[in-house]
Amino acid sequence: MARPLVLKVTCGAEDAERCNQGFTVAAAAAASGADVSLWLTGEAAWFGVPGRAEEFALDLATPLEALMAAVLTSGTITVCSQCAARRGIVADDLREGVRIAGAAVFAEQVLGEGVQALVY
Template identity: 60%
Template sequence: MIKVTAGADAPERCSQAFTVAAVAVASGVEVSLWLTGESSWFALPGRAAEFELPHAAPLPDLIESILAAGRITLCTQCAARREITEKDLIEGVRIAGAQVFVQEALADDAQALVY
């Protein structure tokens, strides 16, 4: 599990979270990436393309690789505060809340990173 709270407001932390998630997926690790706070905007089509950080992999590519073999979840409350609904999301991204987060965190072999 990787929880990313940062977005364009803290680009290095944001990029690190997506990079770690993508590398983990490429390594065969089961990944669940949670978008909260300012990273919530990256659940919307086109928003990741607006993100730029020198010497970092493009965010759209990282999201694509994570969704290919992992899971991306947008926090329910974060979505509601930004008036984001399921119909607004990139295909493959889901909205879920604290109960699902806790279930995943308590699953066997679960480890969590927060960015």
């Protein structure tokens, strides 16, 4: 069994390749059976809002909404609480299955036994 993966995406469309890479790795890990926790911070926080992932486009890349759906089949997607607050995003604004949480939850996850943490 794969070890848990906590992955943080810190950018949005302004750095499309790096952003897409983070989502792709999270979805691939989920598909391989890993327990995945995907965190959306900075401009990536917008992808927690319905319609925003669907607006993202990158040639030859799987659409973000499909990658998010893959993660949500067995993992979680979380929007950083401070990032959400700075952008005026509240829990009622989020797509189904996405939550808001803060640094304490992130720290608890990355400090767990056997966890692999990645930041994009």
